[in-house]
Amino acid sequence: MDIEQLKYYTELCRVKNFTEAGFACNLSQSALSKQIRKLEKELNVTLIRRNTRKFELSEEGKIFLEYAGEALSLYEKMLEDIHFKKEIRIGSMTVLSPYHFAKVMSAFMEQYPDIDLILDEQTADQILAHLEEFDFAILRSLLITDTSKYNLITLYDDYLCAVVYDSHPLAGRESIRLEELKDEEFVFPQKGSGGYEAFYDSCIKAGFTPNILYEFPQANTIMSFVEEKIGITINFTKVCQESAGSGVRMIPLEDAPHFPISLVYPKNVILSDTQKLFLRFIRKWKKERE
16 A cells, blocks of 8 residues: 555545545546555455445444554654755736735745745736646636646635725715626726736626726726726725725625635646645645635
8 A cells, every 4th residue: 555545545534425535636436446445455354334325434444544644644744854955836826915825835934944935926827828837826716717637726715896986976885786887997907917807707797898998917006096086996805905095995796706716736647745745734724714
């Protein structure tokens, strides 16, 4: 047996479902089942009872699960104790600061000081054009159109809101529908940023083509133009909370579209131990937030 088989088995015991565990382990249900049967054959015991309708471990399976957990913990400790330089390159969309991902990076670097964590901040279209150059990418999930090639782990969720200047006729509203903005003039992020595509597509789905006066790469610039009554905008709520000034009013959108931010990495590739370590760290961080 090997470490991967122990991971498959412990994940299966955690979710108690072959389909879900296979998805988490990047295996088909049948491939996962073969790995478990291979373990049983090597150990010459039955680990999982298959004559019941619910997932059930045999007594031997319960004992093996304890040892498998201890072995994986020892393996992870061994990885932590290997002292030579390693590197993880992450390509990230530019509007990331409102989500405070720096705290995640800081915690990882504190726990694994011998791993260089490199964050390369670029526009979304630049990252998509060079995905193969990164170990991981942080992007809006809507930009990954071929989910058969990439795994996505949701890091954050966000939803759209409208942003108007404080003397705008809609400024006193508690909420509005996006379609109510069809006759407005907009200030948008730059095309290719991911934000532009999310906002534009949302307007189209609401039944109108937005009249875009200006496009800027920085949220602060967009907000300053709104504050000066040059136009209005729609944006992600977290971004607005971080960058909106005193002269603007943020208004929730009814049935606001959600746009998750995901950690993206390719399927069907062999990950290095360092990459696996980073994924375990992210999954643990995510679980603690839930």
